Amino acid sequence: MLLPAQWICRRCITVLARPLNRPFIRFASTSRFVIPHPTCVCSQFNKPPDTTSTLPLVLLERARNIAKEHDQLAATLESDFDVKTAKRVGELSPVVLALKEWDAAQSSIAELAALLESKDAKDEELEQLAREELSSTYSSLEILATALSASLTPRDPFADMPCMLEIRPGPGGMEGRYFADAVFRMYRQYCARVGLRTRVVKYEVVDGNESSTGANESPLQEAVLEVQDAGAYDRFRGEAGMHRVQRIPSTERSGRTHTSAVAVWVLPSFPEDNLSDQDTNDPDSLFYVSPSEVREEKMRASGAGGQHVNKTESAIRLTHEPTGVTVSIQESRSQHTNRKLAWELLRSRLAQRRREEREEVAMALRNSVLSKDRITRGDKIRTYNYSQDRCSDHRSGLDVHNLPDVLDGGETLDKIMDSTKEWLVQRDIQALTAEEEATAAGAASKDAKKAKR
Amino acid sequence: MPRLAPSLFRRAARISPRLATLLPVCRTVASAQAELRWIREHVRKTPPAPAPAPPSKQHAPPPFGNRARARTRARRAGIARVGAYRSSAQTNLSRSGSGSGSGSRATEDRIAHLVARRGAGEPLQYVLGTQPFGDLEILCEKGVLIPRPETEAWASMLADLALPSPSSSSSCSSSPLRGRGRVRGQTREGKGLQLRILDLCSGTGCIGLSLYARGTAPPTSRRWGATDEREPGMRRAQSPVWRVFGFDVEPRAVRLARKNLRHNFRGLQRSHAAHGRVVKEEEGEEEVKTRVTFEQADIFTDTWMTSLDDDNDSDNDDDDDDDNPSSQYTGRDEEKRPSRRRRRRIDILVSNPPYISQRGFATDTARSVRNHEPRRALVPSRPLSPATCAPEDIFYARLLEIADTLRPRVAAFEVGDMAQAMRVVEMAIARCHRRHRRRPEENEQGDRDGLLVSARWDVLEIWRDWPDCLPSEAEEDVVVICGRRVPVRGNGHGRLVFLSEGPIPRNRFTNRGFRRTFYVE
Numbered sequence: 001m002l003l004p005a006q007w008i009c010r011r012c013i014t015v016l017a018r019p020l021n022r023p024f025i026r027f028a029s030t031s032r033f034v035i036p037h038p039t040c041v042c043s044q045f046n047k048p049p050d051t052t053s054t055l056p057l058v059l060l061e062r063a064r065n066i067a068k069e070h071d072q073l074a075a076t077l078e079s080d081f082d083v084k085t086a087k088r089v090g091e092l093s094p095v096v097l098a099l100k101e102w103d104a105a106q107s108s109i110a111e112l113a114a115l116l117e118s119k120d121a122k123d124e125e126l127e128q129l130a131r132e133e134l135s136s137t138y139s140s141l142e143i144l145a146t147a148l149s150a151s152l153t154p155r156d157p158f159a160d161m162p163c164m165l166e167i168r169p170g171p172g173g174m175e176g177r178y179f180a181d182a183v184f185r186m187y188r189q190y191c192a193r194v195g196l197r198t199r200v201v202k203y204e205v206v207d208g209n210e211s212s213t214g215a216n217e218s219p220l221q222e223a224v225l226e227v228q229d230a231g232a233y234d235r236f237r238g239e240a241g242m243h244r245v246q247r248i249p250s251t252e253r254s255g256r257t258h259t260s261a262v263a264v265w266v267l268p269s270f271p272e273d274n275l276s277d278q279d280t281n282d283p284d285s286l287f288y289v290s291p292s293e294v295r296e297e298k299m300r301a302s303g304a305g306g307q308h309v310n311k312t313e314s315a316i317r318l319t320h321e322p323t324g325v326t327v328s329i330q331e332s333r334s335q336h337t338n339r340k341l342a343w344e345l346l347r348s349r350l351a352q353r354r355r356e357e358r359e360e361v362a363m364a365l366r367n368s369v370l371s372k373d374r375i376t377r378g379d380k381i382r383t384y385n386y387s388q389d390r391c392s393d394h395r396s397g398l399d400v401h402n403l404p405d406v407l408d409g410g411e412t413l414d415k416i417m418d419s420t421k422e423w424l425v426q427r428d429i430q431a432l433t434a435e436e437e438a439t440a441a442g443a444a445s446k447d448a449k450k451a452k453r
Numbered sequence: 454m455p456r457l458a459p460s461l462f463r464r465a466a467r468i469s470p471r472l473a474t475l476l477p478v479c480r481t482v483a484s485a486q487a488e489l490r491w492i493r494e495h496v497r498k499t500p501p502a503p504a505p506a507p508p509s510k511q512h513a514p515p516p517f518g519n520r521a522r523a524r525t526r527a528r529r530a531g532i533a534r535v536g537a538y539r540s541s542a543q544t545n546l547s548r549s550g551s552g553s554g555s556g557s558r559a560t561e562d563r564i565a566h567l568v569a570r571r572g573a574g575e576p577l578q579y580v581l582g583t584q585p586f587g588d589l590e591i592l593c594e595k596g597v598l599i600p601r602p603e604t605e606a607w608a609s610m611l612a613d614l615a616l617p618s619p620s621s622s623s624s625c626s627s628s629p630l631r632g633r634g635r636v637r638g639q640t641r642e643g644k645g646l647q648l649r650i651l652d653l654c655s656g657t658g659c660i661g662l663s664l665y666a667r668g669t670a671p672p673t674s675r676r677w678g679a680t681d682e683r684e685p686g687m688r689r690a691q692s693p694v695w696r697v698f699g700f701d702v703e704p705r706a707v708r709l710a711r712k713n714l715r716h717n718f719r720g721l722q723r724s725h726a727a728h729g730r731v732v733k734e735e736e737g738e739e740e741v742k743t744r745v746t747f748e749q750a751d752i753f754t755d756t757w758m759t760s761l762d763d764d765n766d767s768d769n770d771d772d773d774d775d776d777n778p779s780s781q782y783t784g785r786d787e788e789k790r791p792s793r794r795r796r797r798r799i800d801i802l803v804s805n806p807p808y809i810s811q812r813g814f815a816t817d818t819a820r821s822v823r824n825h826e827p828r829r830a831l832v833p834s835r836p837l838s839p840a841t842c843a844p845e846d847i848f849y850a851r852l853l854e855i856a857d858t859l860r861p862r863v864a865a866f867e868v869g870d871m872a873q874a875m876r877v878v879e880m881a882i883a884r885c886h887r888r889h890r891r892r893p894e895e896n897e898q899g900d901r902d903g904l905l906v907s908a909r910w911d912v913l914e915i916w917r918d919w920p921d922c923l924p925s926e927a928e929e930d931v932v933v934i935c936g937r938r939v940p941v942r943g944n945g946h947g948r949l950v951f952l953s954e955g956p957i958p959r960n961r962f963t964n965r966g967f968r969r970t971f972y973v974e
Contacts, residue, residue, distance in 0.1 A: 205486065295922075295923060296919075296921070296922045296923075297922070298602075298606075298918075298919050298922070303817060303819070304813070304817045304818075304869065304870060304946065305601075305603055305918055305945065305946045305948070306601055306603050306604075306808075306867065306868075306869055306870075306918075306946065306948060307598070307601065307805075307807070307808065307809055307818075307822070307830075307831050307869065308809060308813070308817045308818045308819065308822065308869070309818070309819040309822060310576050310578070310599055310601070310819055310821050310822045310826065311602070312484070312487075312488060312491075312576075312577045312578075313484055313487075314602065330487060332585070333491050333584070333585055334585030334586075335585075335602050335605065335606075336585065336587055336588065336605070336609075337585065
């Protein structure tokens with residue numbers, strides 16, 4: 001059997017074990033909702049001192065409830081089939097699967113521990129084997145626990161969708177614009193390398209100087225890159241935020257390093273030929289935009305129009321009046337195409353916005369727990385430092401070198417994006433634990449009140 | 454036109470010397486950048502022509518005086534010098550497409566050549582040879598009017614409003630054409646049901662072709678493919694056979710329109726097979742060619758009118774009885790049955806005739822239009838026989854005459870501005886009165902049935918440039934002409950006169966372009 005590398009393990013442990021153990025102990029003793037599972041108790045007793053159980057009991061409890069619901073639904077499905085139920089079962093099944101694996105690992109640990117404890121077996125070889133097995137199971141348990149908690153975290157509603165990457169220069173003058181172009185190119189080359197289909201929805205350059213660097217950057221006003229493959233949103237959602245650059249601009253005479261920023265927004269995009277439940281015509285959908293709320297403007301002919309003039313301008317501007325969100329596109333010669341693009345972009349922006357509004361309550365809770373980890377659009381998430389040839393992600397804390405490869409969308413960028421994703425998963429787990437604990441605490445306090453009466 | 458500031462040229466030249474070449478025609482750096490990008494994309498997409506024609510012969514002399522021309526040339530030379538020391542690494546603009554590919558010398562030469570032509574004032578559509586129109590790509594050639602975005606807008610709106618959509622079954626069922634189609638389809642077991650569109654002054658053929666494409670498009674792509682396969686019989690019975698007749702007086706336009714037909718409906722057979730679309734015959738390219746025809750004709754001649762009769766008669770010999778009113782009108786129209794109406798020969802009449810006055814041509818038209826587009830397609834040149842209307846309106850007089858004979862259900866004529874639109878509406882209203890007065894027997898019958906006799910056109914509307922947009926605060930949505938309240942849709946200049954016999958088609962586009970719900974259910 002191939003053992004998982006040691007360092008992965010340690011990492012999981014350090015990340016997971018840190019803040020979660022103490023509450024676990026308290027809740028295990030107070031909450032009536034938490035019924036310790038026999039194998040779980042057993043594993044606690046037989047635990048080597050350095051590995052504590054990495055799965056908070058609240059989460060385990062939740063997983064058990066979900067498994068129960070899953071079994072019930074599956075039973076009802078057998079008698080009469082219902083699309084909704086089937087879908088729900090499909091959503092729950094990863095949790096159940098992860099829980100089964102975790103349980104299996106736990107029980108095997110229990111067995112092995114029992115074997116070791118019963119000193120009847122004089123066979124040293126067997127004991128050796130059992131010890132090895134035990135340690136490997138412990139290490140895999142960590143991974144399984146992470147997988148289980150990850151499966152419990154609410155899946156992003158847009159995760160399966162394609163996405164749009166909006167890139168805009170932040171404050172910082174021309175330098176920010178040039179770097180925005182570099183970021184745009186980074187993502188495009190990354191997609192080309194990984195094999196994602198992309199489409200440039202918008203690429204607007206401001207009037208101004210050509211960059212005199214060899215980098216061949218142009219001052220970007222705004223660019224929108226659509227990544228058309230399903231699941232792209234999940235891949236890129238960690239990229240949203242402010243990307244900070246520290247470098248000596250080509251225009252700088254005295255060689256001072258400038259710091260400027262580029263904002264990257266990740267929006268879900270509505271696939272053209274999809275059969276998902278997100279229907280643009282359904283008023284409940286996040287993607288629904290009522291045509292009556294959108295003001296459409298085309299280029300206004302100053303003269304007589306029609307046969308009198310022969311304009312090539314095909315710009316379209318859409319304004320969503322209730323929110324004031326505007327989209328203007330003049331990418332294509334065809335007004336028809338521009339309008340389609342503009343509508344897609346408008347839908348995506350509004351969907352993202354509505355989702356943020358909808359989740360505000362949940363977010364408030366999470367933020368109170370995880371305020372230090374909170375990312376908003378205003379916070380920098382990553383720094384590209386040219387003079388040190390370094391790119392560091394501020395959330396996962398990963399530093400990588402070989403900046404040119406990052407900006408070419410090479411494999412170094414993969415590393416950063418993976419670390420970000422890992423961080424996001426961990427953050428979700430923490431948020432989930434906090435929520436579960438809050439509800440459990442609420443229930444417990446109610447209980448206590450009742451008891452007083 | 455105000456003179457462009459030299460600083461603007463310098464700024465453009467700093468970005469790219471080609472931009473400076475385009476600047477005099479584009480007027481702003483942003484639009485010059487957009488055009489340069491399109492030119493680059495075009496060059497990248499199309500394979501190089503074997504022998505590019507010398508540029509100078511093709512375009513008309515620039516409309517400057519000698520001195521002005523010399524000055525421009527000097528200015529351009531100066532710009533070229535400015536741009537010279539900047540290396541030719543101006544590829545960043547082309548990056549928005551896929552891959553740069555502008556490395557080769559030949560490509561750069563071709564771009565330079567096209568940019569020079571455009572910079573000399575030739576319309577971009579002639580330079581690139583195409584213009585997008587709806588979902589179609591219309592080929593453009595010298596001597597034929599370039600399709601305008603306004604035309605695209607109203608053609609699309611007309612298709613939305615008046616065409617029976619092949620994809621939806623419920624939303625459009627109230628459209629009169631649709632209703633009629635079903636009746637006829639049922640009576641004739643799906644045979645011989647036709648929907649005829651007449652496109653006069655067809656030019657590139659863009660209007661007729663786009664209406665045809667919209668009407669016969671495979672139902673909204675793959676999404677509902679399964680439904681199609683399940684109910685082929687139903688679809689067969691309901692989808693009418695589309696016919697488009699285009700006429701233009703200019704032989705070059707007719708040739709180009711035929712070329713456009715081939716260009717846009719090349720892969721039709723394959724795509725239809727893929728979507729499981731059912732038409733009785735294999736609707737391949739050949740089929741489309743028989744369905745959509747473009748002929749050279751002068752619509753003012755009587756010989757054309759009679760030939761049209763022959764054409765249509767021979768064409769629908771098999772469903773003559775079908776066209777006769779007694780079988781045609783059922784249900785809602787039943788009460789009209791006794792009136793001896795003349796046969797309806799076409800369903801939709803569209804036209805974008807020349808409508809600019811002599812004076813307007815000299816003062817209002819853009820330079821690239823005046824110098825490069827055919828005057829014949831812009832200014833009506835026919836001597837007017839009875840002085841009943843303004844010289845720029847003579848086409849509408851003739852079109853209304855034709856409409857009286859052919860009795861289309863819907864007619865749409867593009868016009869130059871609001872004043873002309875109002876004149877045309879007035880003519881349409883007046884013509885109805887005269888026609889009824891001329892025909893006492895019809896009048897009599899109408900009176901006997903107690904029906905209104907005054908208007909043949911039940912709905913008269915004026916559409917502005919962008920009929921699907923909301924009008925601005927300053928724009929009225931009703932004008933009163935001859936005591937009739939005529940609704941005005943959309944915003945911009947007055948652009949189209951929409952006439953309909955029978956009530957306005959009811960679908961979700963019925964009230965588009967009005968600030969309020971104009972037609973209540």
